[in-house]
Amino acid sequence: DAKTTQPNSMESNEEEPVHLPCNHSTISGTDYIHWYRQLPSQGPEYVIHGLTSNVNNRMASLAIAEDRKSSTLILHRATLRDAAVYYCILRAGGANNLFFGTGTRLTVIP
């Protein structure tokens, strides 16, 4: 499975935007980019996914580089409830299993 690289940790001030980067230089043409997050003492939850184009949903936006070798999860206004570990995952097209890396631990400062 193609590998992703994320910073171990990031900090953000409350109410400010957060950009969480992910590198995936070995991504293949059929790999989808998925983001999940894990709040403290909970199971992971789906955030967003994309293939080539930028994507928006109620939780976040996903910006995908033109060469697809990197992507950025954007939280437009961080709240204390967004403090979590964020995982960037490559999912092969047609595959149903996910492989989680170490993720980025986001701390939101009041």
Place this chain on the structure above:
Amino acid sequence: DAGVIQSPRHEVTEMGQEVTLRCKPISGHDYLFWYRQTMMRGLELLIYFNNNVPIDDSGMPEDRFSAKMPNASFSTLKIQPSEPRDSAVYFCASSFGGQPTGEQYFGPGTRLTVT
């Protein structure tokens, strides 16, 4: 829907004992996944099922671990005999294969402590 249900939420047992973890997936989902999370190894996929049939069990650590899915609404993960290194949080997740996102819905997890 109540979401993915796991029981028990916490389990403390002694080394050598049998442990059974239980999972009820979301109704209508045809995929079920078992994960294990530790500080050292992070979140690992152990096994997953499609329509109650095990598809990939390559993540199961050893023969002490076994998983079954007797019907679409119930799965078990059994450890026999348990060892201290099995201490972890075990998550069950389910998904609907027909959903393009492949979104997996996770349960709250079972925290297992083996002393």
